Amino acid sequence: MTCKPARLASRAGTTTPEADETRNEETDMNKTLGLCALLLAAALPAAAATGVFGSYLAIDPDGDGAATPIWFGGLQPGSSLLTSFNGASLGSFQLGATATLSGAELLTWKNGGSDVTGGVLNWRVDGGAYQSVAINFTSNATFQDRAGNSFGNAGDQRWASLTSAPNFLSGVAAGTHTLDVYFTAFTSAGQQLSGSAANPFTATFSVVSPVPEPSSLGLLLAGMGVIAWMRRSRRT
Numbered sequence: 001m002t003c004k005p006a007r008l009a010s011r012a013g014t015t016t017p018e019a020d021e022t023r024n025e026e027t028d029m030n031k032t033l034g035l036c037a038l039l040l041a042a043a044l045p046a047a048a049a050t051g052v053f054g055s056y057l058a059i060d061p062d063g064d065g066a067a068t069p070i071w072f073g074g075l076q077p078g079s080s081l082l083t084s085f086n087g088a089s090l091g092s093f094q095l096g097a098t099a100t101l102s103g104a105e106l107l108t109w110k111n112g113g114s115d116v117t118g119g120v121l122n123w124r125v126d127g128g129a130y131q132s133v134a135i136n137f138t139s140n141a142t143f144q145d146r147a148g149n150s151f152g153n154a155g156d157q158r159w160a161s162l163t164s165a166p167n168f169l170s171g172v173a174a175g176t177h178t179l180d181v182y183f184t185a186f187t188s189a190g191q192q193l194s195g196s197a198a199n200p201f202t203a204t205f206s207v208v209s210p211v212p213e214p215s216s217l218g219l220l221l222a223g224m225g226v227i228a229w230m231r232r233s234r235r236t
Contacts, residue, residue, distance in 0.1 A: 047111075047112050048111070048112035048113050048114040048188070048189060049110070049111055049112060049114055049189055050108065050109065050110045050111075050114045050115075050116055050185070050187035050188065050189045050190075050192055051108065051109050051185075051192050052075065052106065052107065052108055052109075052183065052185050052192045052193065052194045053075070053077045053107050053108070053109055053156075054074075054075055054076065054077040054078075054105070054106070054107030054145055054194075055073075055074035055075045055104075055105065055106050055107065055183045055194035055195070056071055056072065056073055056074060056076075056082065056103075056104065056105040056145070056146040056147070057071070057072050057074060057085050057101065057103070057104050057105075057121070057181055057201075058070065058071045058072070058101070058102045058103030058104065059072070059090055059099065059100070059101065059102065060099065060100045060101075060102035060165070061090075061091065061093070061099050062097070062098065062099065063097075063098030063099060063100050063165075063167060064098075065098075069102045069103055071103065071146050072084065072085035072088055072203070073085060073146075073147065074086070074181070074182075074183065074194055074195060074201045075183075075194040075195070076147060077107065077145070077149065077151075078145065078147060078148075078149025078151075079149065080147040080148045080149050081147060082146065082147050084201075085181065085201045085202075085203050086201040086202060086203070087202070087203070088203040088204075089203065089204050089205070090179065090203050090204065090205035091205060091206075092205070092206045092207070092208055093169055093205060093206070093207050093208070094207070094208060094209075094210050095173070095174050095207055095208065095209050095210060096169075096210075097169055097207075098167050098169060098170075099167065099168060099169045099205075100165040100166060100167050100168070101121065101123060101133065101162070101165060101166050101168060101181075102162070102165045103160070103162060104121040104133070104135050104160070104162050104183070105135075105145060105146045105158065105159065105160040106119040106121075106135050106158075106159040106160070106183050106185060106194065107145060107151070107156070107157070107158055107159075108156075108157045108159065108185045108187070108192070109153065109155050109156050109157070110155040110157070110187065111154075111155050114187060114188045114189050115187065115188045116157055116185055116186070116187045116188075116192075117186050117187065117188070118134065118135075118137075118159075118185070118186040119134070119135040119137075119159040119183065119184065119185045119186065120132045120133060120134050120135060120183070120184050120186075121133045121135055121162065121181060121183055122181065122182050122183070122184060122197070122200075123166070123168065123179065123180065123181045124179075124180050125168055125172060125177055125178070125179055125180075126172075126177050126178055127178070127180070130180075130197060131166065132184075133162050133163060133164055133166060134162070134163040135159045135160065135161065135162055135163075135183075136159065136160075136161035136162075136163060137157065137158075137159050137161075138158045138159055138160040138161055139157070139158045140156070140157055140158075141153055141154065141155070141156035141157070143156070143158045145158070146160075159185075169207065172207050173207065174207050174208055174209050175206065175207060176204065176205075176206045177204065177205055177206065177207065178202055178203070178204055179202070179203050179204070179205060180200035180201070180202050181195065181200055181201050181202075182194060182195030182196050182197060182199075182200040182201060183195060
């Protein structure tokens with residue numbers, strides 16, 4: 001509340017009844033304005049807003065095999081960090097093998113009556129069309145993210161259950177390739193992103209044709225020799 005200083009009614013410092021009345025009216029008005037401001041502030045809700053503050057991705061290098069999924073960081077919010085997916089090399093895979101996007105984690109926040117209603121992982125190989133996999137809600141704060149950082153602010157949420165595990169090697173030929181990903185949160189304040197279609201997190205990998213084992217190669221050569229002998233025999 002802002003109060004104006006009392007005005008002097010005479011140079012000698014004395015006041016008149018009219019001056020006292022004016023001063024009292026100003027004081028009452030200031031009190032009324034201050035009270036109205038407080039009531040208005042209490043009646044207005046906090047500004048509604050949402051956002052994404054973390055994202056992670058897991059790669060299973062042999063699909064449903066025995067290998068342990070490898071987790072990478074996208075947008076990493078804490079002091080404990082994983083290997084960044086952006087710029088990572090995922091290694092080399094045999095032609096026709098299976099490697100899956102086996103896990104994802106999306107961290108969101110909300111306030112002021114806003115809401116986060118869902119999340120998805122978007123992915124593509126070699127600049128093709130993006131495909132999307134839903135990420136299910138897991139927990140409200142307090143929780144730990146994939147890297148082990150704790151978050152407990154009101155409105156913080158963790159989305160960490162993929163509805164499927166797509167094989168990103170499906171239909172991919174031998175050669176060097178790129179895997180792009182980004183994350184989308186659907187909210188009452190619009191879509192919130194970690195990465196984007198135009199500026200995704202990008203890793204590389206290679207696919208190689210399998211080399212026949214020596215025993216298999218020997219059988220192949222022997223078979224070709226038999227076929228050649230049979231053709232010569234028919235000619236004679």
